[in-house]
Amino acid sequence: MDKLSALSxxxxxVRLGSFSAAATHLGVSQPAVSQxxxxxxxxxxxxxxxxxxxxxxxxxxxxxYVGRVRAILAEVDAAGEQAQRVAAGTEG
Numbered sequence: 817m818d819k820l821s822a823l824s825x826x827x828x829x830v831r832l833g834s835f836s837a838a839a840t841h842l843g844v845s846q847p848a849v850s851q852x853x854x855x856x857x858x859x860x861x862x863x864x865x866x867x868x869x870x871x872x873x874x875x876x877x878x879x880x881y882v883g884r885v886r887a888i889l890a891e892v893d894a895a896g897e898q899a900q901r902v903a904a905g906t907e908g
């Protein structure tokens with residue numbers, strides 16, 4: 817499992833309210849998003865998202881996890897942007 821992709825799938829599913837919407841946003845299939853979230857849950861040993869046919873809702877563990885994951889993904893994005901600025905010579 818590519819953990820960064822799984823984290824992104826998880827956050828986008830939560831933010832957009834469905835695996836299908838997350839898949840569209842990420843440019844992957846809905847089963848791929850579902851599998852990534854399931855693998856993440858298996859790795860953690862806990863369910864993060866309650867799934868029904870109509871909606872997704874976070875479990876207590878998911879609520880605790882999503883905020884930290886959002887911060888981690890924001891830091892990864894910021895690190896990439898900084899590396900690009902340094903490479904372009906716009907930051908020392």
